[in-house]
Amino acid sequence: MKLEDYELGGTHLRSSDFEKGKVLTTAWQPNLAYAWDNGVAIGRYLAELKEGRIVARVCHSCNRIMIPPRMFCELCFKPTDEWRYVKDTGTVNTFSVAHVNWDASRRGPKEPPLIPAVIEIDGASPGMGILHMLGGVSPNGITVGMRVEAVWKKPGERTGAITDILYFKPIRAAAAKSPRAAGKAKAGRKPAATRARSKR
Amino acid sequence: MVKRVAIVGIGTTGFRPVTPDVSFRELIFEAARKAYSDAGIEPSEIGGFVTAAEDFLEGYSIADEYCPDQIGAVLKPTQTIPGDFLHALATGYMMIMTGAFKTVAIEAHSKASNVKTIDDMMGFALDPVYNRPLRETPHAIAGLEMTRYMFETCTSSEQCAKVVVKNRGNAMRNPYAAFAAELTEKDVLGSEPVSLPLHRLDIAQHADGAVVAVLADDQTAQALGGTPIWIDGIGWCTDTPTLEMRDWGEAAYARIAAEMAYRMAGIANPRGLVDFAEICDEYSYKELQHMEALKFCNRGEAADMLESGATSLQGELPVNISGGALGVGHLFEASGAHKILELVEQLRGHAGARQIPDVNIGLAQVWRGVPTATGAVAILSNM
Numbered sequence: 001m002k003l004e005d006y007e008l009g010g011t012h013l014r015s016s017d018f019e020k021g022k023v024l025t026t027a028w029q030p031n032l033a034y035a036w037d038n039g040v041a042i043g044r045y046l047a048e049l050k051e052g053r054i055v056a057r058v059c060h061s062c063n064r065i066m067i068p069p070r071m072f073c074e075l076c077f078k079p080t081d082e083w084r085y086v087k088d089t090g091t092v093n094t095f096s097v098a099h100v101n102w103d104a105s106r107r108g109p110k111e112p113p114l115i116p117a118v119i120e121i122d123g124a125s126p127g128m129g130i131l132h133m134l135g136g137v138s139p140n141g142i143t144v145g146m147r148v149e150a151v152w153k154k155p156g157e158r159t160g161a162i163t164d165i166l167y168f169k170p171i172r173a174a175a176a177k178s179p180r181a182a183g184k185a186k187a188g189r190k191p192a193a194t195r196a197r198s199k200r
Numbered sequence: 201m202v203k204r205v206a207i208v209g210i211g212t213t214g215f216r217p218v219t220p221d222v223s224f225r226e227l228i229f230e231a232a233r234k235a236y237s238d239a240g241i242e243p244s245e246i247g248g249f250v251t252a253a254e255d256f257l258e259g260y261s262i263a264d265e266y267c268p269d270q271i272g273a274v275l276k277p278t279q280t281i282p283g284d285f286l287h288a289l290a291t292g293y294m295m296i297m298t299g300a301f302k303t304v305a306i307e308a309h310s311k312a313s314n315v316k317t318i319d320d321m322m323g324f325a326l327d328p329v330y331n332r333p334l335r336e337t338p339h340a341i342a343g344l345e346m347t348r349y350m351f352e353t354c355t356s357s358e359q360c361a362k363v364v365v366k367n368r369g370n371a372m373r374n375p376y377a378a379f380a381a382e383l384t385e386k387d388v389l390g391s392e393p394v395s396l397p398l399h400r401l402d403i404a405q406h407a408d409g410a411v412v413a414v415l416a417d418d419q420t421a422q423a424l425g426g427t428p429i430w431i432d433g434i435g436w437c438t439d440t441p442t443l444e445m446r447d448w449g450e451a452a453y454a455r456i457a458a459e460m461a462y463r464m465a466g467i468a469n470p471r472g473l474v475d476f477a478e479i480c481d482e483y484s485y486k487e488l489q490h491m492e493a494l495k496f497c498n499r500g501e502a503a504d505m506l507e508s509g510a511t512s513l514q515g516e517l518p519v520n521i522s523g524g525a526l527g528v529g530h531l532f533e534a535s536g537a538h539k540i541l542e543l544v545e546q547l548r549g550h551a552g553a554r555q556i557p558d559v560n561i562g563l564a565q566v567w568r569g570v571p572t573a574t575g576a577v578a579i580l581s582n583m
């Protein structure tokens with residue numbers, strides 16, 4: 001047999017064939033539901049967020065203060081040793097200015113862009129912190145190394161979720177004193193970036 | 201050159217119907233930490249890691265990316281097999297036989313309790329164009345197979361019910377088992393019909409748990425000390441997925457996977473040489489169908505063998521002394537992991553109240569559940 005004889009054929013289609021409903025497809029809406037057990041570490045992390053606090057776990061072997069907290073140290077491979085509260089302030093490690101929503105739909109002309117950021121939390125080991133959103137700031141005003149603080153939901157509205165923090169906003173009071181926020185972005189960028197990976 | 205591969209350490213959480221106290225990461229860490237301590241090795245010294253997981257079970261896309269932390273595999277060679285633990289074991293075996301890895305850790309777990317729509321998820325595995333629109337329950341696939349198996353082998357529902365009674369009774373002696381129970385055939389046949397001839401108690405219930413095993417080449421195994429349990433044979437096989445065409449009476453996937461494993465282990469007469477077996481009984485009839493596929497008896501003789509007591513703890517070829525999936529729990533991709541755990545405990549002589557005396561060769565066999573026709577077999581020995 002010639003190689004062409006193995007081709008199974010089919011009919012060449014035009015877009016008009018689809019528009020006229022000549023092409024049959026099968027659709028299905030899956031019914032998939034999950035309820036993940038948070039466990040010891042993330043369970044307490046969320047319970048503390050509900051109280052307006054951020055808690056980390058400490059490993060006494062490598063002395064890392066880990067957030068999000070975990071009951072085992074993935075590097076020392078042993079149980080972590082103690083809980084420790086950390087601050088709700090931190091430093092922007094990296095950020096992105098998103099003009100599309102999570103489902104890839106484009107944000108409207110009047111909707112400001114979303115600004116996800118990784119924030120190294122004060123009191124945790126360098127390079128560790130929270131992936132959250134920045135708010136109360138113009139996209140043009142953000143720099144790596146910028147100092148930020150959490151803006152919390154009102155106590156009665158918190159549910160024990162990462163969204164109990166609404167977003168992180170620049171620390172204005174500190175801005176006047178900080179050389180980084182006063183336009184010296186490069187000075188701020190370098191330490192944050194090198195610190196982030198130094199432990200590896 | 202590597203001549204043999206051994207299991208040098210194994211760890212587990214045991215198996216429970218629900219595990220709301222721990223996350224899947226915390227569950228797996230416990231099994232991994234116990235396995236590495238059992239082997240006398242730290243994960244930093246392990247060459248590679250293979251896990252078995254399936255995205256729809258985890259509820260994550262690309263679930264393999266979430267495996268490193270809890271098995272100590274951060275920044276190490278790691279991969280995930282979308283199959284059973286035995287497929288991961290086969291991969292680890294081959295990695296070591298290449299000579300490129302001295303040690304490999306294998307992981308599988310079940311957090312089935314976190315999947316709130318298990319039947320929908322199983323139904324989602326059916327062909328969406330010409331099977332799923334009929335909206336049949338996935339258990340009907342097993343019902344169809346059970347009917348044909350019983351027809352071809354003259355096996356009765358009562359005989360299938362005896363598998364449930366035996367295995368859930370065996371689980372009474374297994375502290376890891378989630379569904380130990382003293383039942384009678386009447387209980388099984390009187391339980392609610394699901395997709396006849398299947399009743400509710402013919403079907404294994406899901407459980408949570410994790411198992412991690414450490415593999416090593418022969419030299420490393422001897423250096424580590426302990427009691428290495430050798431992988432003498434391993435095989436795996438998949439039949440056509442087409443429901444309209446597959447062999448409904450015989451588990452051909454299990455027969456061919458077993459032939460591959462027997463060839464490798466040099467076993468010509470399984471009934472004479474295999475001392476005990478942990479085989480798939482996720483539906484009662486499956487144990488009988490698989491016994492025939494594994495050549496423990498001729499076709500149509502499995503129920504007689506069961507009724508003779510040959511597969512009981514005191515019998516000549518004990519089958520599912522752990523309690524099997526019916527007694528321990530259906531563990532999805534960790535099904536083979538539980539069977540390997542039982543083989544290692546028995547071959548080390550650590551099986552406590554359910555220890556089978558004088559065992560040297562054990563066989564583990566899995567099936568990936570409906571609607572698959574995929575199976576794998578591993579043969580382990582302590583010599």
Ligand SMILES: [Zn+2]
Pocket residue numbers: 059060061062063064073074075076077
């Ligand atoms: Zn540590």
